[in-house]
Amino acid sequence: MWAALALSVVVLVALGARRAPASGTSAARLDGIAAELRCLQCTGESVAGSQAPIAVKMRDEILRQARAGATDDEIYSYFVDRYGPRVLLNPPSTGVAGLIWVLPVVVVCTAAAGVATVLARWRAAGRAEAGADGAATPGVRPGRAGDGPRPAWRTPAMGGAVVLFAVLAGVLVANSSGQRQSGDTITGGGPDADDPAAECRAQAMARPEAAIGCYDDVLAATPDDPESLTYRGWARYRTGDTAGAAADFARVVEVDPTFPDVYVFRAVQAKDEGRFLDARASLDRLDELDAPAQLVDTMRSMGLELQVAEGLLAPDTRACWTREKAAIAAVNAALAASVQAGAGAGPTTTLPPGSVTDALTELVEADKCLAAVLVARPDDVDALVMRGLAISVLYQVSLAAEPDAAVLGRALEVLGRAVELAPDDPDPRLIRAAVANMSGDPRAAAADLDVIGDRSPSPLYASIDVDTIRRDVEAQLREG
Amino acid sequence: MSATRVRTTALGVGAVLAAFVLLLWLAPDDPDREGTVAVVGRAAPAIDATDTEGRPVRLADYRGQWLLVNFFATWCVPCRAEHPELVAFREAHRDAGDASVLSVAYDEEPAVIAEFFRTNGGDWPTIAEGADRYVLEYGVVKLPESFLIDPDGTVVHKFAGGVRAAEVDAVIERAARGRT
Numbered sequence: 001m002w003a004a005l006a007l008s009v010v011v012l013v014a015l016g017a018r019r020a021p022a023s024g025t026s027a028a029r030l031d032g033i034a035a036e037l038r039c040l041q042c043t044g045e046s047v048a049g050s051q052a053p054i055a056v057k058m059r060d061e062i063l064r065q066a067r068a069g070a071t072d073d074e075i076y077s078y079f080v081d082r083y084g085p086r087v088l089l090n091p092p093s094t095g096v097a098g099l100i101w102v103l104p105v106v107v108v109c110t111a112a113a114g115v116a117t118v119l120a121r122w123r124a125a126g127r128a129e130a131g132a133d134g135a136a137t138p139g140v141r142p143g144r145a146g147d148g149p150r151p152a153w154r155t156p157a158m159g160g161a162v163v164l165f166a167v168l169a170g171v172l173v174a175n176s177s178g179q180r181q182s183g184d185t186i187t188g189g190g191p192d193a194d195d196p197a198a199e200c201r202a203q204a205m206a207r208p209e210a211a212i213g214c215y216d217d218v219l220a221a222t223p224d225d226p227e228s229l230t231y232r233g234w235a236r237y238r239t240g241d242t243a244g245a246a247a248d249f250a251r252v253v254e255v256d257p258t259f260p261d262v263y264v265f266r267a268v269q270a271k272d273e274g275r276f277l278d279a280r281a282s283l284d285r286l287d288e289l290d291a292p293a294q295l296v297d298t299m300r301s302m303g304l305e306l307q308v309a310e311g312l313l314a315p316d317t318r319a320c321w322t323r324e325k326a327a328i329a330a331v332n333a334a335l336a337a338s339v340q341a342g343a344g345a346g347p348t349t350t351l352p353p354g355s356v357t358d359a360l361t362e363l364v365e366a367d368k369c370l371a372a373v374l375v376a377r378p379d380d381v382d383a384l385v386m387r388g389l390a391i392s393v394l395y396q397v398s399l400a401a402e403p404d405a406a407v408l409g410r411a412l413e414v415l416g417r418a419v420e421l422a423p424d425d426p427d428p429r430l431i432r433a434a435v436a437n438m439s440g441d442p443r444a445a446a447a448d449l450d451v452i453g454d455r456s457p458s459p460l461y462a463s464i465d466v467d468t469i470r471r472d473v474e475a476q477l478r479e480g
Numbered sequence: 481m482s483a484t485r486v487r488t489t490a491l492g493v494g495a496v497l498a499a500f501v502l503l504l505w506l507a508p509d510d511p512d513r514e515g516t517v518a519v520v521g522r523a524a525p526a527i528d529a530t531d532t533e534g535r536p537v538r539l540a541d542y543r544g545q546w547l548l549v550n551f552f553a554t555w556c557v558p559c560r561a562e563h564p565e566l567v568a569f570r571e572a573h574r575d576a577g578d579a580s581v582l583s584v585a586y587d588e589e590p591a592v593i594a595e596f597f598r599t600n601g602g603d604w605p606t607i608a609e610g611a612d613r614y615v616l617e618y619g620v621v622k623l624p625e626s627f628l629i630d631p632d633g634t635v636v637h638k639f640a641g642g643v644r645a646a647e648v649d650a651v652i653e654r655a656a657r658g659r660t
């Protein structure tokens with residue numbers, strides 16, 4: 001009877017947790033749906049409670065679909081199809097995440113069974129003391145007064161049955177997806193109680209003016225909060241208040257020089273204002289700090305390091321590099337197109353006639369341009385490395401027509417000079433390793449790669465995959 | 481309860497729990513957890529709009545070539561940073577005509593977009609009106625995001641946080657190899 005009662009409770013709880021079917025465009029319905037969807041630009045907020053642009057768009061879409069007669073499930077499916085299950089605030093009831101729903105029920109049921117067992121034993125013991133005689137049969141333990149003897153396997157079997165029942169109950173609850181209110185944290189508190197800047201962050205992307213006001217309010221209470229100062233600075237910068245931005249950034253460095261985000265924005269501002277050395281200094285400082293991976297990824301995805309590296313080049317070298325970079329991009333595109341057409345990839349890729357004529361012309365022009373720079377400044381390491389790279393790409397492009405080993409020799413000569421001038425710089429050694437490997441000298445390539453070690457090349461050459469070269473060199477060495 | 485019985489009971493309960501956890505662990509998990517993208521691998525959501533110059537833009541018109549659908553805003557720093565890479569990508573493929581770029585502006589006025597392109601280069605179409613619909617259709621969360629669509633109209637890759645021309649070319653090369 002107890003089992004039947006427990007099952008009834010679980011079923012009723014599960015049914016009660018189900019969303020009531022609804023239709024129409026009432027505010028209650030729309031809010032209810034929005035409250036079940038996660039604002040993906042926010043932290044711990046629902047679409048209903050956020051002013052982030054994506055949340056506004058999602059609410060508009062909910063209204064549009066509700067007007068078109070969509071059911072709740074159809075609306076949820078629309079968002080899940082596009083954003084995946086993570087858009088739902090309720091954890092999924094399948095997979096490992098389903099344990100969130102199941103385990104609490106298992107624990108509660110098991111504990112309840114344990115308490116019931118202990119109580120039953122106390123009661124039986126009391127009755128025994130009151131005069132009931134128990135039979136002492138081997139392998140059979142005394143039962144409650146009036147019961148027959150109970151076999152030894154009964155206790156473990158009961159335990160297993162209780163756990164099985166609990167698991168089934170948990171799965172039932174999981175499948176009916178209980179309601180955790182949107183915006184609740186795991187401890188039940190609101191998401192923003194300890195993070196007053198959360199709303200400012202939500203506004204910062206599309207409405208920097210509003211975000212400035214919001215951060216002003218936060219900073220009135222906590223004037224030295226580095227995050228609010230940094231992001232108010234960034235909002236100010238975006239609205240054209242460069243002096244206000246610089247003041248905020250400077251204040252952050254004063255009050256908390258270890259707050260990493262500020263160095264990214266300082267670098268952006270310095271770069272935009274043509275102060276590339278300052279930008280580099282900010283990026284170096286960021287490097288020294290244990291910056292969160294997400295921040296580093298964002299900074300890399302902005303191409304900030306590359307832009308700063310290009311800004312630090314001498315103007316004439318930069319002009320040559322711009323031509324060379326575009327030409328190399330065109331060659332890569334032609335190679336991709338060639339592979340797409342079924343030619344296959346690799347050093348023997350044959351490029352369609354005329355597909356890289358323009359790129360070839362540009363590379364030749366870049367080479368001439370760099371030669372002119374080197375006449376003026378023979379020891380310009382950047383120009384030497386770029387020239388070595390240009391020559392080697394020219395060799396690769398003309399490979400199918402007429403391989404010319406002398407071309408690679410010229411590249412190695414230029415790169416050798418660069419290595420002489422800057423023996424500790426990984427860039428000339430990286431390009432020289434690639435060229436040496438191409439010219440069939442993997443030992444020389446390996447020697448350069450050993451000197452480079454785990455240092456990263458300049459962002460200018462970030463598209464050159466050191467690991468691929470290393471693997472290729474090792475393969476060539478193995479083949480003898 | 482004797483020690484043996486306690487042990488037997490504990491073992492029984494433990495075994496059932498372990499089997500259950502194992503069952504959940506082996507069960508197919510959510511196909512689209514954080515880090516994966518719902519739209520990738522599917523037919524690209526249709527686009528049928530008018531660009532900022534008033535010209536019609538349809539996704540179907542790009543069949544037979546690679547298309548990079550770029551969601552951006554002029555007020556977004558990473559978007560501004562990636563723009564030269566989009567220009568380089570477009571220029572590298574202009575003559576071959578095998579790849580194009582189509583931008584979708586996020587909360588932006590056409591006049592601002594026009595000024596942005598005038599200053600920073602790029603001559604591909606940009607959709608501003610009705611962009612919200614495409615933002616949701618493609619499952620865009622944070623700008624910039626770009627979706628690479630193959631010549632058959634399938635989304636093959638999502639770039640979040642900015643693209644590099646060489647990276648897009650590398651993805652095209654890999655995807656093309658998979659197609660052949």
